[in-house]
Amino acid sequence: MIVEVIVEDDRWEAVGLEALAEQAAQAVADHLSLTPPDETPFEVSLLACDDARIAALNGDFRDKPMPTNVLSWPSEDRAAGQPGAVPHPPVDPELGDIAIAYETCTQEAAAQSKQFPAHVTHLLVHGILHLLGYDHIDDKDAALMEGLEVEILGKMSISDPYKV
Secondary structure, three states: OEEEEEEOOHHHHHHOHHHHHHHHHHHHHHHHOOOOOOOOOOEEEEEEEOHHHHHHHHHHHHOOOOOOOEEEEEOOOOOOOOOOOOOOOOOOOEEEEEEEEHHHHHHHHHHOOOOHHHHHHHHHHHHHHHHOOOOOOOHHHHHHHHHHHHHHHHHOOOOOOOOO
8 A cells, every 4th residue: 555645744754654654554454455456556645734734624624623633535435335334345546535633643642641653553544444434423333443443553563542
């Protein structure tokens, strides 16, 4: 899987976001045994931004003009037909776009006593799963998605982000 990273906020450079994104994408692909329908590798675009930028995007696309940690825009609807079911496999090799906000991620990691790179990796895995049609609005969908996150992160030696 290819991750194209666009850095708008230079603070992301010190985190090694590109490496984290590539590791997260590969871990998701490996865990789900994703194989492209042809020889074209799957692609994700990642915007590394600040709270002001993500608040504008959140306002434009979700009518919620406030900062959030991560947003995702899948290239196609892959959602499953019923709650708790596995989403449809991707047809388009361009999976979609993700934006991640530096200040919100930093504040969350500190508030939850988590290592910043581990928290960011969790959010990247979360965002990539959204691109693949997973969601957490319904309880059954949330259980499936969160379970996958825990399994994927565990394979990356990152502890369960949902344990308090």
